[in-house]
Amino acid sequence: MRIAVTGGLGFIGSAVIRHLLTGVELPGGGPGPTVLNIDKATYAATTGSVASVSDLDRYQHAAVDIADGPSIQAALIEFEPDAVVHLAAESHVDRSIDGPGQFIRTNVVGTFELLQAARMEAERRSMLEDFRFVHVSTDEVFGSLAMDAAPFTETTAYDPRSPYSASKAASDHFVRAWHETYGLPTIITNCSNNYGPFHFPEKLIPLMIIKAKAGEPLPVYGKGENIRDWLYVEDHARAIVTALLQGAPGETYAIGGSAEQSNLDVVQAICDLVDEALGDRVGGRRDLITFVDDRPGHDLRYAIDSTKAQTELGWKPSVDFTEGLRRTVDWFLANEWWWQPLLDERYAGQRLGTVGGGDDQP
Ligand code: NAD
Numbered sequence: 119m120r121i122a123v124t125g126g127l128g129f130i131g132s133a134v135i136r137h138l139l140t141g142v143e144l145p146g147g148g149p150g151p152t153v154l155n156i157d158k159a160t161y162a163a164t165t166g167s168v169a170s171v172s173d174l175d176r177y178q179h180a181a182v183d184i185a186d187g188p189s190i191q192a193a194l195i196e197f198e199p200d201a202v203v204h205l206a207a208e209s210h211v212d213r214s215i216d217g218p219g220q221f222i223r224t225n226v227v228g229t230f231e232l233l234q235a236a237r238m239e240a241e242r243r244s245m246l247e248d249f250r251f252v253h254v255s256t257d258e259v260f261g262s263l264a265m266d267a268a269p270f271t272e273t274t275a276y277d278p279r280s281p282y283s284a285s286k287a288a289s290d291h292f293v294r295a296w297h298e299t300y301g302l303p304t305i306i307t308n309c310s311n312n313y314g315p316f317h318f319p320e321k322l323i324p325l326m327i328i329k330a331k332a333g334e335p336l337p338v339y340g341k342g343e344n345i346r347d348w349l350y351v352e353d354h355a356r357a358i359v360t361a362l363l364q365g366a367p368g369e370t371y372a373i374g375g376s377a378e379q380s381n382l383d384v385v386q387a388i389c390d391l392v393d394e395a396l397g398d399r400v401g402g403r404r405d406l407i408t409f410v411d412d413r414p415g416h417d418l419r420y421a422i423d424s425t426k427a428q429t430e431l432g433w434k435p436s437v438d439f440t441e442g443l444r445r446t447v448d449w450f451l452a453n454e455w456w457w458q459p460l461l462d463e464r465y466a467g468q469r470l471g472t473v474g475g476g477d478d479q480p
């Protein structure tokens with residue numbers, strides 16, 4: 119099987135590629151899949167995240183922008199994939215508030231160009247019905263869940279509220295349209311918040327670990343009451359590959375960890391784990407927690423009901439939040455080689471997403 123993975127130098131895409139190249143037995147046996155990692159290498163990309171597999175003969179990388187139609191078409195014609203697994207995106211909500219234009223370029227236009235290229239390539243090789251296009255999306259397309267509401271499912275109405283989630287919702291609609299109109303066999307996954315190794319330090323969990331280690335203030339938006347449903351990234355990678363191999367074309371699968379936590383609880387748990395690991399701060403790190411201005415349009419709560427994925431795909435999370443957070447804190451404390459250059463060269467840990475008004479032209 120030949121699989122083109124977009125966004126494979128990012129947090130989740132790299133976990134998918136590591137899993138495809140080292141953890142998957144294909145139905146019927148045979149050699150493992152050959153993977154083309156299509157990633158234009160934005161600020162969020164790191165080669166360190168695929169260093170454990172990038173020397174394998176079955177791994178290739180193409181530095182292509184998915185929004186560049188001719189280039190993405192050429193990449194697929196040359197590689198001749200049986201499937202595309204699409205993760206390339208601008209992924210950070212706060213950056214979408216500061217500069218929504220790039221989110222529309224990559225997440226909307228890029229997904230459109232990729233759909234066209236995949237469809238043309240599948241038709242060129244007369245394999246439209248056997249082709250697979252897995253689109254990795256987010257639970258944020260469903261909007262803000264009330265505290266007493268039932269978790270999101272595959273049938274929850276779309277209600278995106280940030281530039282990021284609106285761009286992902288648009289991309290989901292295009293994917294469904296390419297299935298209904300052109301017969302491209304697409305599968306969509308909508309997943310909750312991921313955490314784990316190689317998570318870019320702009321996101322809550324890695325940022326708090328790194329700041330806690332340094333003894334810096336830990337900025338919690340609003341009152342820290344917002345709730346996210348956390349899934350360990352390797353469990354998400356397994357879900358995506360299972361959807362690719364066993365999912366039904368045209369279907370959507372909601373993926374989540376059933377691990378709802380308030381942001382304040384998450385940050386307090388990180389403080390305690392870093393204290394325990396370093397044992398260097400009298401009184402502990404919880405007093406570093408600082409409540410700061412809220413994120414504009416901050417969604418109150420996300421939660422996923424993954425019953426369909428569990429019953430129809432046989433997937434379920436394997437790492438609970440307590441264990442996953444401990445592993446993640448240990449990983450970040452042991453792997454400064456990976457994140458310190460990112461802080462030095464790309465993102466210094468400053469607040470993002472408060473004022474808006476950056477690059478807003480698609
Ligand atoms: P990330 O920001 O860590 O990585 C994105 C990768 O895409 C980067 O390597 C980047 O270089 C690449 N990329 C960006 N624009 C590109 C372009 N125009 N052409 C080619 N490559 C490009 O993102 P992530 O957190 O790994 O998220 C991956 C996907 O999963 C996204 O589609 C995101 O919406 C979705 N998702 C993320 C989460 C989460 O918690 N992080 C949860 C659910 C769904």
Ligand code: DAU
Nearest residue numbers: 209210211256257258310311320321322337338339344381
């Ligand atoms: O739900 C899935 C989504 O999860 C993905 O689609 C996105 O790509 C991913 O970035 C993530 O979005 P969030 O906005 O939930 O993640 P983030 O890590 O930015 O923030 C998590 C929560 O923590 C959110 O309620 C905002 C809050 N927060 C975040 C930061 C960076 C803080 O309180 N302080 C911070 O410094």
